[in-house]
Amino acid sequence: MGQLIPLDSFGVTERDLVGALGRVKVRDVDYADLYFESCISESVSMEESLVKRATKSISQGVGVRATAGEKTGFAYSDELTKKDLELAADTARYIASSPVGTQPVPAPVHARPSRDLYPVSQGQVEVATADRVTLLNQIDAEARRYDPRIKNVMASFNTEYKVIMVATSDGTLIGDVQPLSRLQVTCIAEEQGNRQIGSFGGGGRIGFEFYRERNRYLDYAREAARIAILNLSAVDAPAGVMPVVLGGGWPGILLHEAIGHGLEADFNRKKTSAFSTLLGKRVASDVCTIVDDGTLPGRRGSLNMDDEGTSTSRTTLIEKGILRGYITDKLNARLMGIPVTGNGRRESYQSIVLPRMTNTFMLAGQSAPEDIIKSVRKGLYAVSFGGGQVDITNGKFVFSASEAYLIEDGKITKPVKGATLIGSGPEILTKVSMVGHDLKLDEGIGTCGKEGQSVPVGVGLPTIRIDEITVGGTQAG
Amino acid sequence: MSSSRSIQVSNGSYTHLAAEVLAMAKRGGATEADVVIADGENLSVQIRLGAVDRLSKAREKRLGLRVFVGTRSATTSTSDFSPESLNRLVTETCTLAKAVVEDPVSGLPSAEHMAKEQPDLDLYDETKLETDKQIDLAKRAEAAAMAMDERITNSEGADFDSSSGRVVLGNSHGFVGEYRSSSYSLAVSPVAVDPVSGAMQRDAWYEVQRKFSKMGTPESIGIEAARRAVRRLGARKVATKRVPVVFDQETAGSLLGNLCSAASGYSLYKGASFLTGQLGKQLAPEYVTVYDDGRMLGGLGSRPFDGEGLSTRKNTIVEQGILKSYLLDTYSGRKLGLASTGNASRSVGESPSVGPTNFYLVPGTKSPEDIIKTVKDGLYVTELIGFGINMVTGDYSRGAGGFWIENGELAYPVEEITIAGNLKQMFKDIEIIGSDLVFRGRITSPTIKIAEMMVAGN
Numbered sequence: 001m002g003q004l005i006p007l008d009s010f011g012v013t014e015r016d017l018v019g020a021l022g023r024v025k026v027r028d029v030d031y032a033d034l035y036f037e038s039c040i041s042e043s044v045s046m047e048e049s050l051v052k053r054a055t056k057s058i059s060q061g062v063g064v065r066a067t068a069g070e071k072t073g074f075a076y077s078d079e080l081t082k083k084d085l086e087l088a089a090d091t092a093r094y095i096a097s098s099p100v101g102t103q104p105v106p107a108p109v110h111a112r113p114s115r116d117l118y119p120v121s122q123g124q125v126e127v128a129t130a131d132r133v134t135l136l137n138q139i140d141a142e143a144r145r146y147d148p149r150i151k152n153v154m155a156s157f158n159t160e161y162k163v164i165m166v167a168t169s170d171g172t173l174i175g176d177v178q179p180l181s182r183l184q185v186t187c188i189a190e191e192q193g194n195r196q197i198g199s200f201g202g203g204g205r206i207g208f209e210f211y212r213e214r215n216r217y218l219d220y221a222r223e224a225a226r227i228a229i230l231n232l233s234a235v236d237a238p239a240g241v242m243p244v245v246l247g248g249g250w251p252g253i254l255l256h257e258a259i260g261h262g263l264e265a266d267f268n269r270k271k272t273s274a275f276s277t278l279l280g281k282r283v284a285s286d287v288c289t290i291v292d293d294g295t296l297p298g299r300r301g302s303l304n305m306d307d308e309g310t311s312t313s314r315t316t317l318i319e320k321g322i323l324r325g326y327i328t329d330k331l332n333a334r335l336m337g338i339p340v341t342g343n344g345r346r347e348s349y350q351s352i353v354l355p356r357m358t359n360t361f362m363l364a365g366q367s368a369p370e371d372i373i374k375s376v377r378k379g380l381y382a383v384s385f386g387g388g389q390v391d392i393t394n395g396k397f398v399f400s401a402s403e404a405y406l407i408e409d410g411k412i413t414k415p416v417k418g419a420t421l422i423g424s425g426p427e428i429l430t431k432v433s434m435v436g437h438d439l440k441l442d443e444g445i446g447t448c449g450k451e452g453q454s455v456p457v458g459v460g461l462p463t464i465r466i467d468e469i470t471v472g473g474t475q476a477g
Numbered sequence: 478m479s480s481s482r483s484i485q486v487s488n489g490s491y492t493h494l495a496a497e498v499l500a501m502a503k504r505g506g507a508t509e510a511d512v513v514i515a516d517g518e519n520l521s522v523q524i525r526l527g528a529v530d531r532l533s534k535a536r537e538k539r540l541g542l543r544v545f546v547g548t549r550s551a552t553t554s555t556s557d558f559s560p561e562s563l564n565r566l567v568t569e570t571c572t573l574a575k576a577v578v579e580d581p582v583s584g585l586p587s588a589e590h591m592a593k594e595q596p597d598l599d600l601y602d603e604t605k606l607e608t609d610k611q612i613d614l615a616k617r618a619e620a621a622a623m624a625m626d627e628r629i630t631n632s633e634g635a636d637f638d639s640s641s642g643r644v645v646l647g648n649s650h651g652f653v654g655e656y657r658s659s660s661y662s663l664a665v666s667p668v669a670v671d672p673v674s675g676a677m678q679r680d681a682w683y684e685v686q687r688k689f690s691k692m693g694t695p696e697s698i699g700i701e702a703a704r705r706a707v708r709r710l711g712a713r714k715v716a717t718k719r720v721p722v723v724f725d726q727e728t729a730g731s732l733l734g735n736l737c738s739a740a741s742g743y744s745l746y747k748g749a750s751f752l753t754g755q756l757g758k759q760l761a762p763e764y765v766t767v768y769d770d771g772r773m774l775g776g777l778g779s780r781p782f783d784g785e786g787l788s789t790r791k792n793t794i795v796e797q798g799i800l801k802s803y804l805l806d807t808y809s810g811r812k813l814g815l816a817s818t819g820n821a822s823r824s825v826g827e828s829p830s831v832g833p834t835n836f837y838l839v840p841g842t843k844s845p846e847d848i849i850k851t852v853k854d855g856l857y858v859t860e861l862i863g864f865g866i867n868m869v870t871g872d873y874s875r876g877a878g879g880f881w882i883e884n885g886e887l888a889y890p891v892e893e894i895t896i897a898g899n900l901k902q903m904f905k906d907i908e909i910i911g912s913d914l915v916f917r918g919r920i921t922s923p924t925i926k927i928a929e930m931m932v933a934g935n
Contacts, residue, residue, distance in 0.1 A: 075534045
């Protein structure tokens with residue numbers, strides 16, 4: 001079970017809550033909630049072998065929201081007094097412009113999430129700055145020891161400790177404590193004027209000890225160094241249509257961009273997604289089953305509850321190639337008449353709730369990864385990516401490889417640089433002909449942006465073969 | 478340290494609050510410090526299909542503190558201005574600073590370099606728009622888009638935002654600066670549907686101004702958004718080949734943004750920029766000149782002083798194709814043995830970094846149409862997606878959309894293609910610069926033609 005967040009941690013009383021909710025939930029408001037948040041985030045970073053930057057930020061506030069039909073009214077404040085709550089309530093209800101309701105708002109039942117996916121104490125997150133400094137110094141030494149061509153190492157360790165509490169007009173009062181941390185290493189390698197970059201990192205809703213277990217932090221350092229050194233000998237990427245094999249783990253960003261965003265309920269309710277008319281239809285080959293799962297312990301994209309107090313769940317998006325469902329928040333689920341999946345998320349009290357992904361991944365298939373590579377005569381093997389982006393409406397997405405190789409006659413040969421993949425969301429998975437048995441989740445570094453809001457997410461993928469996709473390199477094939 | 482001192486926090490007293498926090502920092506062991514206080518209010522409305530979809534209103538404030546204990550430094554921020562909270566913040570910041578290592582080049586700018594005058598750059602408009610007025614403006618813009626063409630059948634909405642705020646910066650040299658600014662913006666995103674295939678295309682158009690009176694009519698923005706969405710219908714892929722590429726204002730602006738990031742002192746001293754070691758060298762043809770002007774009246778990137786309290790100015794970044802200056806703050810300048818260029822940008826909770834003010838490519842004489850006329854077989858890019866840019870090497874490969882040019886005319890829309898090259902080569906290959914410079918953001922460019930890039934499609 002998750003923790004019960006005491007009301008006084010936000011300095012408010014039950015009376016204040018009921019008062020503000022009653023004020024906002026006028027007759028024509030369907031639903032209202034108050035979202036309280038306090039967040040402490042800290043960062044320590046190193047470059048040029050010096051741990052020279054430390055930052056800490058403290059924020060606290062409340063967001064008040066009312067929905068009426070398709071309308072959302074929203075206001076927020078960084079003051080939590082009764083007066084500020086009332087002022088925010090008056091703004092939020094402006095969209096309804098209706099008289100007060102006849103039904104009083106029920107007194108909230110104080111609840112806690114039914115599970116605890118990240119039992120991490122504040123002490124495990126807020127470790128002494130000196131310990132973080134030591135960790136970063138050892139990373140620097142390890143990366144430089146890997147190869148003398150490593151000329152600069154940049155590393156940062158970020159933590160966040162967020163406490164949230166949601167009071168709803170349907171009588172729920174529930175909170176959660178959400179720790180989050182991430183360790184990121186970037187190396188620059190240089191040889192005869194050729195400079196290349198390599199990055200690696202990991203994290204999750206975990207404590208500081210995670211990074212020290214089996215010297216994970218040193219693995220991160222060596223991986224970042226390895227990729228930078230590898231890219232020194234990389235050749236320019238080919239251009240044109242070809243088969244592409246994606247490695248397991250982080251390449252799951254393909255699912256996030258190509259499929260996931262297009263299945264967020266808001267775009268489908270508004271019928272602006274390329275997937276709006278495809279529910280129950282084939283959008284992938286029958287070896288593809290894709291889920292969004294917020295219930296995995298300790299993962300970066302996991303949550304005990306979403307930011308509307310709904311328990312997160314595992315939602316099947318595509319089952320054996322058939323589009324099965326959307327990911328929803330309360331507003332869009334109500335308007336579309338479909339289940340609430342626990343995907344209502346917001347960056348902070350200053351932002352509105354949107355349906356967002358948690359951990360999105362493809363389930364394992366039957367093929368051996370080595371057979372998948374052997375099956376390609378001439379193509380690309382991509383094992384790590386930078387970022388990706390999608391145009392929801394026409395379905396076109398791109399993502400850029402940060403570690404990739406040529407496949408020639410079934411064998412992995414030269415490393416390539418500067419490869420971008422571009423395709424169409426509703427089509428790309430119909431071209432997946434082989435799915436490996438090696439499902440891997442990413443290391444815990446993903447951040448997803450939508451309407452200017454950033455939230456932590458996870459992705460995962462087994463090794464897969466895509467029969468054809470456009471690779472945007474500089475070398476004619 | 479005393480925690481009994483009371484701090485008056487009311488409108489207009491932020492300079493006093495900054496002085497109080499600086500005094501507390503000094504008592505806490507700081508040898509130097511600076512404080513940023515920012516507050517603001519925002520009203521944003523979104524209309525979709527003629528009805529209010531979203532309405533949001535907020536006021537916020539934040540205080541950021543950076544302390545130096547000798548050459549060790551830390552930065553913190555909070556939204557809680559109570560005396561207890563600020564006392565705690567000061568103590569924690571000093572403790573944090575003592576935990577990191579000495580960094581010999583860290584520190585405030587020299588006292589004698591602080592900005593001496595703070596000109597009024599015409600950044601603030603006191604016009605407060607009523608909620609219903611903003612709703613009406615957004616409705617008019619969307620309605621104009623929906624009425625423009627029968628193929629516009631859906632909409633992601635129209636947004637009208639207004640915001641205003643103020644920034645106060647003070648440091649232990651005794652510098653205190655303050656300015657207000659405002660902004661008004663309108664954006665419309667219509668969706669066009671192909672009547673035959675049912676395929677959808679979305680596009681958007683927008684305007685941002687510091688003064689409400691400068692805003693064009695909402696109808697003009699809606700009509701342009703609709704024109705852009707409809708013209709994408711029927712887009713197809715093209716064959717993979719090497720061709721001339723014309724970038725429109727928006728996408729050329731993104732190339733200039735890449736130049737701006739590469740010229741940032743922080744990327745340079747880390748060796749993380751393809752412009753490392755290029756100062757004084759020929760970067761582009763002699764008709765390429767780029768300025769960064771922090772003093773443009775009413776400019777979206779203008780400010781009287783930078784994030785460290787140094788005067789902003791007009792810097793020449795590229796002159797006749799030669800890289801003349803990087804963008805620097807005090808720290809990155811010292812790392813490179815150069816003086817700050819007045820480009821410190823400061824988000825409240827972070828130590829300064831470098832950012833552009835009004836960064837632009839000086840226009841040429843040819844209209845976009847005349848530039849397109851010079852291309853026999855090539856690409857006109859109007860949209861770029863993805864993050865395929867390696868700033869260390871300049872390698873560039875991004876998803877693109879736009880129009881295929883045949884014999885000097887836009888022939889048909891294209892999508893699901895990539896364009897690839899290397900930024901260093903692309904800047905050398907700038908063949909023509911358009912006459913159409915319009916300041917629509919902090920980084921702007923007229924249309925440009927690049928001699929040749931690899932386009933990947935079928």
